[in-house]
Amino acid sequence: MNNSIAELRDALRQASSIAALTGAGISAESGVPTFRGPNGLWRNYSPEKLATPQAFAENPRLVWEWYDWRRGIIRKAQPNAGHVAIAELERRKSGAADPPDGLPDHSGFTLITQNVDGLHDRAGSQNILKLHGDLWIVQCTGCGATELNEEVPLQGDLPPRCRCGAWLRPAVVWFGEPLPAEVWGRAVEASGRAKVFLVIGTSAAVYPAAGLAEVARRAGSRLAIVNPEPTPLDQVADWVLRGPSGELLPRLL
Ligand code: OAD
Numbered sequence: 001m002n003n004s005i006a007e008l009r010d011a012l013r014q015a016s017s018i019a020a021l022t023g024a025g026i027s028a029e030s031g032v033p034t035f036r037g038p039n040g041l042w043r044n045y046s047p048e049k050l051a052t053p054q055a056f057a058e059n060p061r062l063v064w065e066w067y068d069w070r071r072g073i074i075r076k077a078q079p080n081a082g083h084v085a086i087a088e089l090e091r092r093k094s095g096a097a098d099p100p101d102g103l104p105d106h107s108g109f110t111l112i113t114q115n116v117d118g119l120h121d122r123a124g125s126q127n128i129l130k131l132h133g134d135l136w137i138v139q140c141t142g143c144g145a146t147e148l149n150e151e152v153p154l155q156g157d158l159p160p161r162c163r164c165g166a167w168l169r170p171a172v173v174w175f176g177e178p179l180p181a182e183v184w185g186r187a188v189e190a191s192g193r194a195k196v197f198l199v200i201g202t203s204a205a206v207y208p209a210a211g212l213a214e215v216a217r218r219a220g221s222r223l224a225i226v227n228p229e230p231t232p233l234d235q236v237a238d239w240v241l242r243g244p245s246g247e248l249l250p251r252l253l
Contacts, residue, residue, distance in 0.1 A: 025201025083123035110190035142166025
């Protein structure tokens with residue numbers, strides 16, 4: 001294990017393909033609470049209690065209000081230097097690799113995120129695999145139609161209803177639900193192709209997302225962790241950079 005920013009910077013420069021897995025920690029410096037951090041609780045509910053189909057079935061209004069609270073925070077937040085550095089890394093590595101299987105990802109950089117906040121998009125990242133969906137999109141629990149949250153009239157009873165009459169829910173993945181298959185497939189493919197796999201701002205506690213690091217490692221990728229706290233992946237990582245991603249990621253460029 002190594003904590004040299006300079007060596008990781010060289011490895012990133014030389015790598016024909018990079019994948020990055022991000023979690024809530026990359027948005028912490030934007031003022032968005034992480035799930036397992038000190039401000040992760042809302043009205044004393046843990047995310048595991050609220051982000052489930054059961055919670056929505058029992059108390060859809062409560063779950064909808066939790067997402068509204070989060071959307072309110074995120075709407076006022078700005079992408080931080082960590083998000084911007086990831087977008088810049090993508091620009092620099094674009095076109096660097098030509099995947100042998102010819103899949104549509106033609107860049108040498110793949111961003112895989114567990115975040116639903118949209119801050120990577122706002123920082124300019126293009127090629128984003130959103131494993132857990134997007135909190136700015138809502139989906140009908142009946143007909144499956146999706147639309148932007150901003151276009152849903154929010155007066156009256158919550159959750160709002162679709163034109164078909166059924167409740168709308170955020171288009172995110174809840175505990176116990178499968179990840180979107182196509183996105184997951186592309187994430188596995190990019191992880192297997194990576195020469196360096198970055199794990200940024202995630203507790204690496206939630207599977208299958210955290211398993212992508214293992215997919216990458218088994219395929220011969222080197223692993224780098226960026227996190228102010230220890231993670232379960234540190235012991236198998238090639239680099240562990242301890243600190244906030246908003247400070248460390250710009251230094252990797
Ligand atoms: P967590 O809240 O579990 O972990 C946040 C991680 O960010 C921790 O490891 C912190 O040490 C780290 N962190 C805090 N501040 C940081 C900073 N400034 N820079 C870098 N890292 C920092 O969030 P996730 O790992 O994203 O899933 O959680 C995974 C999933 O569990 C989420 O996508 C969500 C959640 O419940 C679903 O809702 C399905």
